[in-house]
Amino acid sequence: MLIGVTVLNVVALAGPLVLPLFNEGLQRSLHLSAAEIGELTALGMMSAVLSNLLTKYWVRRFRWPSSARVLLIGLIVADLLWFVCERGWMPLLAVQCLIGFLSGSLYSLTLAVIGDGRHPDRMFGVIMAAQVGFQVIGFFAGPLILRHGAIDLLIAIFALLNAASLLLTGVLPARGRSLATTVSFVSLLRLPIVLGLAGCVFFMLNVGAYWTYVELIGRHAGLGEADVSNSLAAGVCVGLLGGLAASWGAGRFNRNVLLTVGALMTVGSVWLLFPPLSVGQFAISCGIYNFAWNLSLALNYSAINATDSTGHVLPVTPAFHSIGATAGPGIAALLVGPYGYDCVIWLAAGGAVLSVGCFWASSAVLRTGVATSGNQEVR
Numbered sequence: 508m509l510i511g512v513t514v515l516n517v518v519a520l521a522g523p524l525v526l527p528l529f530n531e532g533l534q535r536s537l538h539l540s541a542a543e544i545g546e547l548t549a550l551g552m553m554s555a556v557l558s559n560l561l562t563k564y565w566v567r568r569f570r571w572p573s574s575a576r577v578l579l580i581g582l583i584v585a586d587l588l589w590f591v592c593e594r595g596w597m598p599l600l601a602v603q604c605l606i607g608f609l610s611g612s613l614y615s616l617t618l619a620v621i622g623d624g625r626h627p628d629r630m631f632g633v634i635m636a637a638q639v640g641f642q643v644i645g646f647f648a649g650p651l652i653l654r655h656g657a658i659d660l661l662i663a664i665f666a667l668l669n670a671a672s673l674l675l676t677g678v679l680p681a682r683g684r685s686l687a688t689t690v691s692f693v694s695l696l697r698l699p700i701v702l703g704l705a706g707c708v709f710f711m712l713n714v715g716a717y718w719t720y721v722e723l724i725g726r727h728a729g730l731g732e733a734d735v736s737n738s739l740a741a742g743v744c745v746g747l748l749g750g751l752a753a754s755w756g757a758g759r760f761n762r763n764v765l766l767t768v769g770a771l772m773t774v775g776s777v778w779l780l781f782p783p784l785s786v787g788q789f790a791i792s793c794g795i796y797n798f799a800w801n802l803s804l805a806l807n808y809s810a811i812n813a814t815d816s817t818g819h820v821l822p823v824t825p826a827f828h829s830i831g832a833t834a835g836p837g838i839a840a841l842l843v844g845p846y847g848y849d850c851v852i853w854l855a856a857g858g859a860v861l862s863v864g865c866f867w868a869s870s871a872v873l874r875t876g877v878a879t880s881g882n883q884e885v886r
Contacts, residue, residue: 632754713858715835
């Protein structure tokens with residue numbers, strides 16, 4: 508089951524994990540402008556956010572293997588539509604939004620499966636490592652894919668991955684924990700959960716700002732294109748260790764302490780980006796940041812899973828990560844003009860610090876509530 512749900516989790520995120528490769532394929536094959544590619548990506552992400560939020564209404568109602576099969580078959584059909592639909596803006600947008608919606612639903616389903624399973628904290632680290640491993644393979648194979656088939660070959664690979672994943676749906680448990688099938692959003696807005704979700708938003712605000720501008724920061728500092736690209740690729744590889752570290756540390760160390768370590772590593776890594784910036788400094792920064800990124804992201808999911816007793820919040824958590832990932836570049840874009848790239852560094856560091864502060868506050872409120880409840884029972 509562990510291997511099956513890990514593969515399904517990675518397949519659900521296949522497109523976003525190799526988004527730069529996908530977008531370059533769009534530009535080569537369909538000659539879309541940079542603005543059109545940006546709009547296509549943003550609207551696809553919005554579809555995924557919507558599906559993450561709607562997962563709350565069905566993930567506890569239907570059998571998980573059947574749900575996974577329906578979503579995978581839908582993704583295969585959506586992939587095939589790329590080959591038969593007119594290559595105009597509106598048909599492409601419709602297909603991309605459909606893929607985003609189905610992928611987001613499948614990703615949320617896998618989170619529910621992991622959250623209800625044994626040793627979820629360890630599994631969150633494993634899936635982060637698996638996602639990074641897929642990224643590394645994708646980026647290494649990217650030049651060959653773009654040279655021999657560009658977007659059509661890439662979509663065909665996605666369709667084959669979805670089809671092969673159908674064989675793994677049978678290993679999923681029929682259902683999760685015996686919980687209420689429907690819970691209103693208002694009833695979920697307890698302070699510990701709100702603080703935890705705020706931590707998720709701030710964390711991805713940091714990531715969104717950093718990942719959007721880190722290459723430009725390196726180039727602005729006078730580093731060569733190859734040096735920047737190689738440093739980023741090496742950093743992604745190091746990120747694999749961050750996911751494994753989260754899995755190994757689960758149960759051995761306090762979760763908030765690990766989150767604090769991740770935040771400190773994030774602050775230290777972005778601090779290295781202040782000028783003057785050397786190639787070695789940039790490479791070390793990328794490695795430390797990616798390690799902390801994957802360590803902390805796995806712990807984000809662990810923290811939400813531990814805070815929520817309803818089982819309905821974890822599947823919608825990616826929506827809040829997406830909100831932060833969208834807000835980060837948007838805020839940074841407003842500041843870069845008047846303040847230069849230094850503001851990106853401050854924004855990334857601030858997001859990391861605010862995020863870990865929210866998780867500490869969430870745990871404190873949760874402990875206070877448990878203590879109060881216990882005192883009432885004693886009386």
